[in-house]
Amino acid sequence: MIRIHILEGKAFVWNSADARRIREEHRIIGTLVGALARKPRQNVRLGLPLQLLPEEARLLAEKGVATFLKNLTSQPLADDAGQAVDAYQKEQEESYREQLRLAGEQRKALMGTLAERIAQGQAKKHQRKGEEAEPLSKSVDQEPSLVFPREAMMVQLPTERTQRLKEEVDWRLPSEDWPYGGQAEHEMRYRVFQDLWEQGYYITSGSKFGGDFLVYPGDPMRFHAHYIALCVPRDAPLSLCDIISVGRLGTNVKKTVLLCSVDEEGTVAYTSLQWSGMQ
Incomplete structure (x- = not known):
C-alpha cells in the first residue's frame, strides 16, 4: 500500500x-x-x-x-530512545571503519597500477642527482599512509520516519x-482529471501556462504537452477577452486549449480553442 x-x-x-x-x-x-x-x-x-x-x-x-x-x-517518547542513540552511533562507527578499509584498498590498487610510472620518475630524479635508484618495492612502501577524516565519511540521510x-x-x-471532500470546484477538477487519465494521458499541473492541467500523450520526460486543460463550470459565462487570451496563449506555446466542463451526470465535455489567425 x-x-x-x-x-x-x-x-x-x-x-x-x-x-x-x-x-x-x-x-x-x-x-x-x-x-x-x-x-x-x-x-x-x-x-x-x-x-x-x-x-x-x-x-x-x-x-x-x-x-x-x-x-x-x-x-510519546520511546522508552528505548537511549538505546536507539547508542545503536546509531555504533552503526556510524562501523560504517566509518568499513569506508576506511575500502578507501585503503582502492588506494592500494591505484598505487599498484601506477607503481611502474612512479619508479621511472623517481629513477630519473635520482639519476639527475647522481644517486643510486631505490628498489621498486621500497619506493612504493614509502608512500604516505591514507588520511581519511571523519568529515569525509558518507552518511545515509533517511527521507522517511521509522x-x-x-x-x-x-x-x-x-x-x-x-x-477538498465535497467541494464543487474540486469535484469538477477531479472528474476532468479522471476522464483524461482514463483515456491514457499523463497529466500534470498547468499553473505555469495559466491552466488547471497540462495533458501529455506520453511520459513528460519524453513528450511535450499537447493540451492546456482549463476547468470551467458548465453554465458559467466566459468573457470574450478571456477566450481570446487563453486561445492566443495556447497558440504561442504551440498547445491546444481545452475548455472542460462537467454536466449533472458527470460526463465531461471538451471544447478546443486555437487561434487560427496565427497559424
Missing part, C-alpha cells in the same frame, strides 16, 4: 519506491519539492518528497492502492487536514 502523507491539505510521498511505483504503474507524475542533501542551495534539480495534486492523490486512493496518513499531534505512529485520514470527508 502506497503511503501518502497529508500535511495542511497537501499530499506528499516520502518513500522512493512508492514514488517510482506511482509513476511507472499508475501514470501519476507529481512534483519533486525537496532539496538535495549535497546541493541544497540550487533549485534546478529537486528530490523527495514528491508532492501530489489533490486529484492525483484522490485517484490513487479511489483505486485502492494508496492510503492517507498524518502524523499524530503528540507522539516510527509508524500515524493516523489515517478519510479523503471522502472534508477536514482540516483534507478540505
